[in-house]
Amino acid sequence: MAGLYDEGFTERLRQGALSLRHEWGLGPDADVRLLTLSENATFLASDPGRAPIILRVHRPAYHTLAEIESELAWIETLRASGAIDTPAPLTLASGGHVAQFSDGNDTRHVVGFAFMPGDEPSAGESLAPGFELLGAISARLHRQAQGWQPPQGFTRKTWDFDSAFGAQPLWGDWRAALGLDDEGRAVLETLCDVLKRKLDDYGKGADRFGLVHADLRLANLLQDGDKLGVIDFDDCGFSWFIYDFAAAISFYETEPYIPALQAAWLKGYRTIAPLDAEHEAMIPSFVMFRRLLLTAWIASHAETQTAADAGHGAYTAGTVALAKAYLQAEA
Structure with a gap:
């Protein structure tokens, strides 16, 4: 991989994780190999x-220790x-859930999870039954979040218009998108204006805004x-509940089978909780919200394999x- 994510970098992280193997009861013959590298580095330890x-x-300078511990509290x-x-x-041998090692001037937090069998679902029309399951899962997540009182000190990021596209966007400025020309920039500026107005009108009432997974895309699902x-749950935070559907179709937003997936997701959701027409009508706006947010992410993480798979400038053109x-359609 180019840029920051070269072999030396990943080997350094692997050795850091390996140095902590005793915290999870791993012996001297344990093998640690890279599974995925996007924002965080994920390893399989055998x-x-x-x-x-x-x-x-974990990548440094993104989530605080309190944010990581809050994520784990919600998972539990x-x-x-x-x-x-x-x-x-x-749980670590030394207690708690978060270990750490020094990486130059950075402190790297490390979390261990039990292994879960399964495979990432394949994109395509055959996803519809899985999206019905995902709709029900999403509804259970949202229902649990609405009735849960987080522990004192619980803190997670908020995914709203300001954090996504404001003065200090969490994933970078979409205006730096690869291959964006003046015409495309004007289109996306207009998009921002429309999204802000619609989201302001929609509001953040308790029936529509709360703790969400925020990244239910195929790469974060395991079908068994x-x-x-x-x-x-690394991106879990406070946002609109419908945003979870938009995240689920990340990188496939223009495929012709998306309406079928949306219908399946809504059907599954409504087996668990009601979802009236007002919320359903906002789905296209949240799809655009997520697409523009990913366009910014790709621009600020151009060296990652995820950005390369998305097509860099081609993804920007698709966003426009x-x-x-x-x-x-909104005019």
């Missing part, structure tokens, strides 16, 4: 005679309630027979085309 575990090495609550199937955070597990169609 040790003869025991089940494998997942180690997540969700597991206890039976709302979803998600891997358990693992008729079961659908959810992983990677999708925005034009959205604005025409």
